[in-house]
Amino acid sequence: MNIISLSGASGTGKSTAALAYAYSHRIDAIIDDGLLIMNGKKRAGTSAKFEKSALKAVRRAIISDDAHRDELCEAIDEEHIESLMIIGTSDNMTSKIAERLHLTIQQRIYIEDINSEAEIKLARFMRKNEGQHTMPLPMQQIEQNFFKRLMRRGAEIFSPKREKIGETTIVHPDFHDDFTQISTKDMMEAFKEVIEQKKRLTVKKMQFKLLPLPALEVQVVLKMSSQMELMTTPNAIEEAQKTLIECFSQLYDLQFGTLAMKVVDIEFVEE
Incomplete structure (x- = not known):
């Protein structure tokens, strides 16, 4: 054998x-x-x-x-x-x-x-x-x-x-008691705060799945003062993605399977 x-x-x-x-x-x-x-x-x-x-x-x-x-x-x-x-x-x-x-x-x-x-x-x-x-x-x-x-x-x-x-x-066996339950709601609130610190973005909707590998989809509203700023949209989204990945890694020592960010609306605001 x-x-x-x-x-x-x-x-x-x-x-x-x-x-x-x-x-x-x-x-x-x-x-x-x-x-x-x-x-x-x-x-x-x-x-x-x-x-x-x-x-x-x-x-x-x-x-x-x-x-x-x-x-x-x-x-x-x-x-x-x-x-x-x-x-x-x-x-x-x-x-x-x-x-x-x-x-x-x-x-x-x-x-x-x-x-x-x-x-x-x-x-x-x-x-x-x-x-x-x-x-x-x-x-x-x-x-x-x-x-x-x-x-x-x-x-x-x-x-x-x-x-x-x-x-x-x-x-969850009886002999395993030394664990700390993390609230998905608290996790999402932390992610939302990180994204909105970028000032130009507000979160419209977030969906998080832990299995098979962490996956996050974030729908955001982009705020800008003029049409010219549309050209910088990809940079703003990419920057937010990188910040979120760093935050996730530092908090939970995990790597994303997928992280999708979508602009679902644009608001023009006066500066």
């Missing part, structure tokens, strides 16, 4: 990236947080995210319980798996999991090999500021009574041919 290790720090998007990577590299199954996942669905095991404390979650993830280990080993043997990806926060962790399952890792890859810097920053933002953990399973496969505060459908994962190959679910 070919065993691949995928390592990356906590909250860098490993669970989501693994589904697409496994499909494109013809990897039969994934071990993630104590679960054996095949074809985007649970085959065996219990998720570490069901645990009540961080210590118990770690022990579950490294499969320290013998009954848990035996369940996974039996399922791996029954499915005649030829290639398996083990996901962990470090090489040491994936090695421990492989040892518990009587497997030997032949290849090691890292989240930086799969995800872009922007995708990793977004995943970290979601973990730190929203307390969100991603499970690479459809929502209907997760027992809802495990999660008291947050559980919703995540992203659908598609192949390059637009075939659906998996689905994620967003959960």
Whole structure:
């Protein structure tokens, strides 16, 4: 059996990236947080995210319980798996999991090999500021009574041919309390203030989306004193875009996927 290790720090998007990577590299199954996942669905095991404390979650993830280990080993043997990806926060962790399952890792890859810097920053933002953990399973496969505060459908994962190959679910485990929720309303107000500091622009409408990568569309009203100033409109918009990108990066350490600014009206004012 070919065993691949995928390592990356906590909250860098490993669970989501693994589904697409496994499909494109013809990897039969994934071990993630104590679960054996095949074809985007649970085959065996219990998720570490069901645990009540961080210590118990770690022990579950490294499969320290013998009954848990035996369940996974039996399922791996029954499915005649030829290639398996083990996901962990470090090489040491994936090695421990492989040892518990009587497997030997032949290849090691890292989240930086799969995800872009922007995708990793977004995943970290979601973990730190929203307390969100991603499970690479459809929502209907997760027992809802495990999660008291947050559980919703995540992203659908598609192949390059637009075939659906998996689905994620967003959960907030009981053991993750150290996060700060950021209000989207407050974020938008901050962006509006930044744009209107340019004096010639006022915000008409803003639309913000965090996933799959931060995207912002801003409709603005351009103020000018004469028709001649129309020639400088592109410069005013470009300057506002650059300022907004800098503000976003400083506040949240994120990169925009798209940032569109549109002039929807022009007002002539006396200076």
